[in-house]
Amino acid sequence: MALLELRNIETYYGPIMAIRGVSLKVAQSDIVTILGANGAGKTTVLKTISAAMEAQKGSVTFEGVDITGLDPDRVARLGIGHVPEGREVFPFLSVDENLRMGAYTRSDADIGADLDLVYDYFPALAEDPSLAAGFLSGGQQQMLAIGRALMLRPRLMLLDEPSLGLSPILTHEIAGIVKRLNEEQSVTMLLVEQNAKMALDLGDYGYVMENGRIVMEDTCERLKNATDIREFYLGLKDQGVRGKRRWKQRKRWR
Amino acid sequence: MAVNDSQDSATAIDGCESLPALFRKRVADLGPKVAIREKDFGIWNEYSWADYGEHARLAGLGLKALGLERRDVCSIASEVNKEWVFADLGVICTGGITNGVYPTDAPNQVEYLINDSGTRFYFAEDEEQLDKVLEVRERTPTLEKIIIFDMEGLRSLDDPMCLSFDALQDLGREYAETHPEVWDGEIDKARPGDLMILTYTSGTTGPPKGAMISQANMLFMMATVQRCYGVYDTDEQLGFLPLAHVAGRMFYTFTPIESGCVVNLVENLETINHDQQEVSPTVHFAVPRVWEKQFSTVQIKLKEGTALGRAAYGLAMAVGERRAAALKEQRRVPLHLAAAFVVAEALVLKNIRRLLGIDKCRWLSTAAAPIAPDLIDWYWALGKPMYELYGQTECTGIATANLATDFRIGSVGKSAEGVEVALAEHDEIVIRSPGVIQGYWNKPERTADTIRQGWLHTGDVGRIDDDGFVYLIDRMKDIIITAGGKNITPSEIENQLKFSPYITDAVVVGDRRAYLTCLVMIDDENVMKFAQDNDVPFTNYTSLCHTREVEDLIWGEIETVNARFARVETIKRFRLIDQLLDPEDDELTPTQKLKRKVVNEKYADLIEDMYRAP
16 A cells, blocks of 8 residues: 555646646655656645645545545644745744754654754754754755654655755755665655756656646656656757757657 | 639639749739738738748749759758748749658658658758758758758758758849849749649558649649639638648648738647637638547537536527528528527627637638538537538549538538549549649559549549539548458548547457457547546556546447447447557657558557457
């Protein structure tokens, strides 16, 4: 049984249908990635899962339980941690406070241990836990956002463009941490990325979205070699007879 | 326009017996009147007859400067655009022969076409089309120059074989200064018997063959279109069909030269619907695929609409159907019905017609593939008469046509004036007319097979009723003879299937088999909508095709069609083609029809599977 399953989700922004019948599965312990251009509906899918947005139609099943229509806090308590696009840390709270906010719904005694764990994964955050989060660099804020979600002890983490606005080195570092969290803490990941190379290197399985629909799905290994992915997402097109081809093939999703 | 022709002398239009002469006359007479509009980044740019004439002249003389001789072949690979038309007329007026290449053709097809036609000059639309020809030019010895319409991304291109369309016209301008007499001289040399265009027809057996269309063939056809439909200089057309096809060429290049009407060229293939709404053409020819798509657009909008909207549509169409029934039988429409129709039209039907961009059309016409009779009825009920016509590339277009004054629904009309249509052995339709082509380029045996004693053997089986109306049955080679010895015409069943908004195309199989089966290509938009509405989970096209619900949906559509046929003609099993096809795939023609032969070969396993014991 898949950890998370979406069946035929339709989500609207006012009259606009942003997601038009999306079905997907995330298997336990996998890193699953969703690729797609701007406006394809990737973020909306994540928001629908974490109940930040309401689906007009379809169902979301988590660990075999239908969680469609639950309030966002209930979804979070079930163990779904959302790392939003653009990080969204609380700028006037300190690093430490930000992390504790992640454990807001918890009342167990392990919070302190988990805090140490986060500082372990992100030594940069441990440098000055009392610093207001607004003063952190983009990369540190991203670490903080991931750390905050980690404080929930999530079974599933929704990562929305963790590489946004980060330097290649930092992107690489974040990718490494995502991988380690997945392996060491057995956190299942649903990763939305514009950085297709990073996502496909990291992921086990991938979906490609376009105009609110899934147009392609496969293992990341096979996606990396699909012609359309190579040409449209990885920029690895055949340079053609003149050695500088600009035009693009029509997308056929095979 | 004055038309004069008879069996023994060539057609003359306004005193001109050749297309170049007629074109020169139109340019001189119509001068500042708009000839062509082309949409570019959302703006309709206008080109007058004078502009048209000038661009064609410069292009033609540019080719002369490069060494074009009479009867040299020039190929054009481009979507429909003004440069296509300018280059075409430039070539024709200077005595060359134009050959259209579909922009979707693959490099190996391009190679074949260049070599088979002996192309010296090749017009490529853009970078993409250029790359295809560059890929094969090592193996195309006759090719000398490549002329590119759109230089975007090619500014740094430095290749002695290539030049831009602008550069070609600059050459033409220089050439005109030193050779002021050449343009008129070449136009005067044109004779009715001169070969003017090559149109390659997809060979179902063997490679494509170039149909040789002469000046006289085309002038006859231009006169035929005028006689059948009446096209005036006030008419507006929408240019969207490929110009490499004889119908596109006829309607967008030659009919305007005959009639002086305006052609509005779409921005690109994705903007057709929008462009059609803006232009709202007054005369409109399209292929069945396009009419089917428009119909299903409306069906989908209805499903998304309100209950009130659907009820209003139902009532309005009922009125429209009853009125159309009277019109189709050429009876007078009863007064109450006429009055009801005025209301239905004002409240509902007019809006639908506006949405589709057919509101101003005097007539709609369809050909090039079989069409479901229900679809024709639907357009009639909307208040627009649709006439089916029949013809082939090999007779330069029209052979028979339904006319506003003389039509019978279900037939393809009576033979056009000057065309003789008869039935030969096995009820094959044969045609004799001044439009019958000179033959196939460099293929005398194929020509001798097809044109015998002046009669064009069409390969279509049909019948002719007592009043002379022609009815098509099917392609001769497509007729299925079941293991039980029953003759079945697959296209009749396929047309009914295609009428379903969920089915784009179908191929019925069953030759020498115990029962009929079919392969179905679904309409992805509509079926995805269905899946969404009915909570059917799917991810991509393939998984959509494999869902139980979609299979049941299509089976339901097939059963509806089955109910209309005799038992032996019913489909017993079917399979879905689970990959989204596009025109670059072998299975589809440029007009998005499934190719029976290719489908039969490529999906042989699926077909065999349908004949295995369950």
